[in-house]
Amino acid sequence: MKNRFKTWTLLAxxxxxxxxxxxxxxxxxxxxGGGDFKAAIVTDTAGLGDQSFNDSANRGLEKAKAxxxxxxxxxxxxxxxxYEPSLSRAPSQGSDITxxxxxxxxxxxxxxxxxxxxxxxxIIDSVVEADNVASLVFKEExxxxxxxxxxxxxTKSNKVAFLGGMEVPLIKKFEAGFKAGVMTVNPDAEVxxxxxxxxxxxxxxxxxxxxxxxxxxxxxYHASGGTGLGLFQAAQEKGAGFWAIGVDSDQYELAxxxxxxxxxxxxxxxVFETIKATKExxxxxxxxxxxxxxxxxxxSPTTNKNTPQDVIDKANALGDKIIAGEFTVPTxxxxxxxxxPPK
Amino acid sequence: xxxxxxxxxxxxxxxIMLIVGPFLQRMILPVGxxxxxxLVGAFFILAIGKNPVTAYAALLKGAFGDIYSIGETLExxxxxxxxGLAVAFAFRAKLFNIGAEGQxxxxxxxxxxxxxxxxxxxxxxxxxxxxxxxxxxxxxxGFAGFLKAVxxxxxxxxxxxLNFIAxxxxxxxxxxPMKEESALNIPQTARIADTAQLMNILPPSRLSAGIIIALxxxxxxxxxxxxxxxxxxxxxxxxxxxxxxFGGIKPNYNMFLAMMISGGLxxxxxxxxxxxxxxxxxxxxxxxxxxxxxxxxxxxxxxPPGVVLAxxxxxxxxxxxxxxxxxxxxxxxxxxxxxxxxxxxxxxPQIVQALPDWIAKRREAAQxxxxxxxxxxxxx
Numbered sequence: 001m002k003n004r005f006k007t008w009t010l011l012a013x014x015x016x017x018x019x020x021x022x023x024x025x026x027x028x029x030x031x032x033g034g035g036d037f038k039a040a041i042v043t044d045t046a047g048l049g050d051q052s053f054n055d056s057a058n059r060g061l062e063k064a065k066a067x068x069x070x071x072x073x074x075x076x077x078x079x080x081x082x083y084e085p086s087l088s089r090a091p092s093q094g095s096d097i098t099x100x101x102x103x104x105x106x107x108x109x110x111x112x113x114x115x116x117x118x119x120x121x122x123i124i125d126s127v128v129e130a131d132n133v134a135s136l137v138f139k140e141e142x143x144x145x146x147x148x149x150x151x152x153x154x155t156k157s158n159k160v161a162f163l164g165g166m167e168v169p170l171i172k173k174f175e176a177g178f179k180a181g182v183m184t185v186n187p188d189a190e191v192x193x194x195x196x197x198x199x200x201x202x203x204x205x206x207x208x209x210x211x212x213x214x215x216x217x218x219x220x221y222h223a224s225g226g227t228g229l230g231l232f233q234a235a236q237e238k239g240a241g242f243w244a245i246g247v248d249s250d251q252y253e254l255a256x257x258x259x260x261x262x263x264x265x266x267x268x269x270x271v272f273e274t275i276k277a278t279k280e281x282x283x284x285x286x287x288x289x290x291x292x293x294x295x296x297x298x299x300s301p302t303t304n305k306n307t308p309q310d311v312i313d314k315a316n317a318l319g320d321k322i323i324a325g326e327f328t329v330p331t332x333x334x335x336x337x338x339x340x341p342p343k
Numbered sequence: 344x345x346x347x348x349x350x351x352x353x354x355x356x357x358x359i360m361l362i363v364g365p366f367l368q369r370m371i372l373p374v375g376x377x378x379x380x381x382l383v384g385a386f387f388i389l390a391i392g393k394n395p396v397t398a399y400a401a402l403l404k405g406a407f408g409d410i411y412s413i414g415e416t417l418e419x420x421x422x423x424x425x426x427g428l429a430v431a432f433a434f435r436a437k438l439f440n441i442g443a444e445g446q447x448x449x450x451x452x453x454x455x456x457x458x459x460x461x462x463x464x465x466x467x468x469x470x471x472x473x474x475x476x477x478x479x480x481x482x483x484x485g486f487a488g489f490l491k492a493v494x495x496x497x498x499x500x501x502x503x504x505l506n507f508i509a510x511x512x513x514x515x516x517x518x519x520p521m522k523e524e525s526a527l528n529i530p531q532t533a534r535i536a537d538t539a540q541l542m543n544i545l546p547p548s549r550l551s552a553g554i555i556i557a558l559x560x561x562x563x564x565x566x567x568x569x570x571x572x573x574x575x576x577x578x579x580x581x582x583x584x585x586x587x588x589f590g591g592i593k594p595n596y597n598m599f600l601a602m603m604i605s606g607g608l609x610x611x612x613x614x615x616x617x618x619x620x621x622x623x624x625x626x627x628x629x630x631x632x633x634x635x636x637x638x639x640x641x642x643x644x645x646x647p648p649g650v651v652l653a654x655x656x657x658x659x660x661x662x663x664x665x666x667x668x669x670x671x672x673x674x675x676x677x678x679x680x681x682x683x684x685x686x687x688x689x690x691x692p693q694i695v696q697a698l699p700d701w702i703a704k705r706r707e708a709a710q711x712x713x714x715x716x717x718x719x720x721x722x723x
Contacts, residue, residue, distance in 0.1 A: 078675060079630040079661065080625070080630055081616075082661075085415050086665055088411075103527075104625060115547070126529065166626070167518060168626055
C-alpha cells in the first residue's frame with residue numbers, strides 16, 4: 001500500500017512541479033511571430049466551422065494575415081458568459097483591433113469598450129455607440145432582393161419559398177428583401193415562408209425544404225446558417241428542376257446541379273477593410289454600412305453556372321437602381337406591405 | 344475471482360478506510376478520474392503537436408491567474424452549483440431530472456420579467472426577482488413530478504419535452520411580447536432595473552453575490568436531505584419505493600415534492616445568472632448549464648459538497664479553456680475531451696480502480712513468488 005501511495009504522490013508532485021515550472025512561461029506562447037500589428041476575432045458559440053458567419057469573418061482575418069502581414073488570433077467561445085472575458089483579454093494579448101462576431105455580443109462589447117478605453121473594437125451586425133467601437137452592419141435585404149429577382153424569373157411553378165432559421169428581426173430582413181425581389185419581377189408568384197426554429201439543425205432544414213417542394217415550390221432561398229445545409233440535400237434528392245439558393249458564403253459546391261446562386265454577405269470584406277483601415281491609422285468608430293454599393297452583399301460569382309445570363313443581367317440592372325437610390329428595399333413585414341415595385 | 348484476490352482488495356480497502364478516512368476514500372474516484380482524464384488529455388494535446396505542460400499551465404492560469412480570472416471562474420461555478428444540486432436532489436428520489444435546462448431558463452425568464460416590469464425598493468425587488476425564478480422553475484419541474492406521481496409519466500420524457508416547450512416559449516416571448524423597443528431591433532428584453540441586480544463582489548471581474556447564495560443553498564440542501572424528515576422521506580422513496588410506502592411514506596407525494604424542489608433550484612440558478620451576470624434575457628441565450636449539471640451531479644456523487652466541488656471543476660475547465668486557447672494556442676475542444684473523459688472515468692469506476700488493484704495484484708504475485716522461492720529453497 002505504501003508503494004501505491006508513493007506512486008500516486010510522485011505522479012501528483014511531478015505534475016505540480018511541471019505546472020509550477022511552466023506557469024510563469026505560459027504567457028510567452030502567444031507573443032511569438034513577427035508583425036507589430038495584431039487583429040483578433042471572438043466567435044459566437046457556433047464557433048469556426050459553421051460554414052457561415054464565423055467562417056466568413058475568419059476568411060477576412062486570414063486574408064489580412066496574408067496580404068497585410070499582420071498577426072492574428074481567434075478566440076472561440078462555448079457559452080455566452082465567455083464573450084466578455086475573451087473580448088476583454090484580447091487587447092492584453094496584444095490585439096490592436098478585436099472583432100465581436102454577431103449581435104449577441106452587443107452588451108459585452110458595450111461593457112468591455114468602456115473598461116478598455118484604449119483598445120479598439122468592432123462588432124458585426126449590431127451598433128455600439130462608443131469612440132473605440134466600429135459598428136459594421138449589412139444591408140441583407142438588398143442582396144436578398146437580387147436573389148429574389150433570380151427566384152422570381154426562374155420559377156416555373158410560380159411558387160417559391162423562403163426557409164428561415166429563427167424568426168428574429170435580422171432574418172426578417174432577408175425574408176422581406178427576398179419577397180420584394182420576387183414581387184418585382186413576377187407579381188403572380190407566391191412565396192411560402194417557413195421558419196425551422198433553429199440555426200444548426202440540417203435534419204430539420206431538409207424536412208422543411210422537402211415540405212416546401214412538396215407544396216409546389218421549385219426555388220427555395222434559405223437564411224438559416226447550418227440548418228440550410230439540409231436544403232441542399234433536399235434539392236439534390238429531388239433532382240433536376242428543384243433549385244436552392246445559398247446564403248452568407250458561396251454555397252454552390254453543396255449542390256452543384258441544383259444551386260442557382262448564393263446571397264453573399266461579405267463579413268470577410270468588412271473584417272478585412274476594417275483591419276486595413278485601422279492598420280493605416282484610419283480607424284473609424286460609428287456605423288459603417290455594407291450594402292450593394294459597398295460590395296458588402298451581392299450575388300455569388302458562381303451564379304452563371306445554373307442561371308441564364310439574361311436573368312443575371314436583369315438582377316444587376318435592378319441592383320444598379322438600388323445603388324443609385326431609385327428605390328429602397330423593405331426590411332420588415334410592414335415596409336413590405338407599403339412597397340411598390342419599381343417599373 | 345479467487346479468494347486471495349478478493350481478500351487483498353478488501354484488506355487494501357480496510358487499510359485505506361482506517362488511515363485516510365471515509366472522506367478521502369470518497370474523493371479517490373473523482374480525483375483519480377480527473378487525474379486520468381488529464382493524463383489521457385495530454386496525449387490528445389501531444390497528438391495536435393502542442394506541449395501538454397504548457398497547455399495545462401495556461402489552463403490553470405486562465406482559470407486562476409489573476410483576480411479577474413478567479414472571479415470569472417467562480418461566476419461560472421454559481422449556476423452549475425444550483426443546477427447540479429437540482430439534478431442531485433431529484434436523483435435522491437431516483438428521478439432523472441433531464442429538464443434542469445428548461446427549469447433554469449424559465450426561472451431566468453421569470454426573474455427577467457419581475458426585474459424589468461416592477462418598480463420597487465431593492466430590499467423587496469431583488470429577493471422577489473430571485474424568488475420568481477425559484478417559483479417558476481419549481482412549477483416547471485413540479486409539473487413533470489405531478490405527471491409522474493398522478494399518471495406515471497416517465498420524468499425523462501416529460502422533462503425533455505418541457506425543455507423544448509420552455510425554449511420555444513422563451514423564444515416567442517423574447518422576440519415578441521417581452522422584446523425591448525429599440526432602434527437596434529435585437530431580439531432581447533430590456534435590462535432589469537438596478538434594484539433587481541445582485542451586487543458585484545470582486546471587481547474587476549463580474550463575480551456577483553450569487554456565489555454566496557449558491558453556497559448557502561448547497562448547505563441548506565445538505566441539511567434538508569440528511570437532517571430533516573422531508574429529506575429522509577425523499578431518500579427513502581429513492582432507495583425503495585415499496586419499502587417507503589410500507590413504512591408509511593407517501594411515495595408519489597415525495598416524488599412530486601422532489602421534482603418541485605429540484606426545479607426550484609434550477610430556476611434559482613437562472614434567476615441568479617440574469618440578476619448577477621447578463622442583466623437581460625437575450626435570444627439564443629442557451630448556456631447549457633442544465634445539461635452540464637447532469638455531469639456535475641454525477642461527478643459530485645449526488646452529494647451537495649461533492650456537487651460544489653464538481654461545479655468548480657467544470658467551471659475551471661471551461662474558464663481555463665479560454666486561457667488555454669489564447670496563451671498556449673490549444674483549441675478549447677481539448678477541454679471538451681477532458682470533460683468527457685472525467686465523466687467517462689467517473690461513470691466507469693472500474694477503470695480508475697483498476698490501477699491500484701493491478702499494483703496490488705502484482706505485489707501479491709511477487710510475494711507469492713518470493714514465498715514460493717523460499718519454500719522451494721527450504722525444500723532443497
